[in-house]
Amino acid sequence: MKTLAAAFVVISSVVMSQEKPVKIVFDITSADTLAHQAVLRHVSGMAKAYPKSTFEVVIYGGALPMVLKNKSSVAKGIQKLESSPNVSFKVCEETMKRYNVDKTQLLSSVGTVPDGILEIVNRQADGWGYIKEAHH
DSSP: OHHHHHHHHHHHHHHHHHHSOOEEEEEEOOOOHHHHHHHHHHHHHHHHHOTTSEEEEEEOGGGGGGGBTTTOSSHHHHHHHHTSTTEEEEEEHHHHHHTTOOGGGBOTTOEEESOHHHHHHHHHHTTOEEEEEOOO
């Protein structure tokens, strides 16, 4: 009976932790397509596990090709995730300027923010969790 009660407490804790909404911002700067795949895998898994939570992927620096129509190796994955109301992808406009990219070159579901780093800092100031995405 004690074992059953202990198992119930553990299961209840897991279920309760999944009920509490979280907000997480993912930071990706890597040009590595394996890192692009990793962030999609992580966001997808978390969005399924925590459907009442909010996830934002902020793309800047070398990760820009991840969201370009003619260069993205993960376009289908991004479009699939963007159909989820709790997931968004935002690219840094300063990075776009540096690489001479305009909004028409972005995947249609990708939004922009004036500055990627400032976006992350503001999210953290609002209590969002932070994950630096990389592949090693």
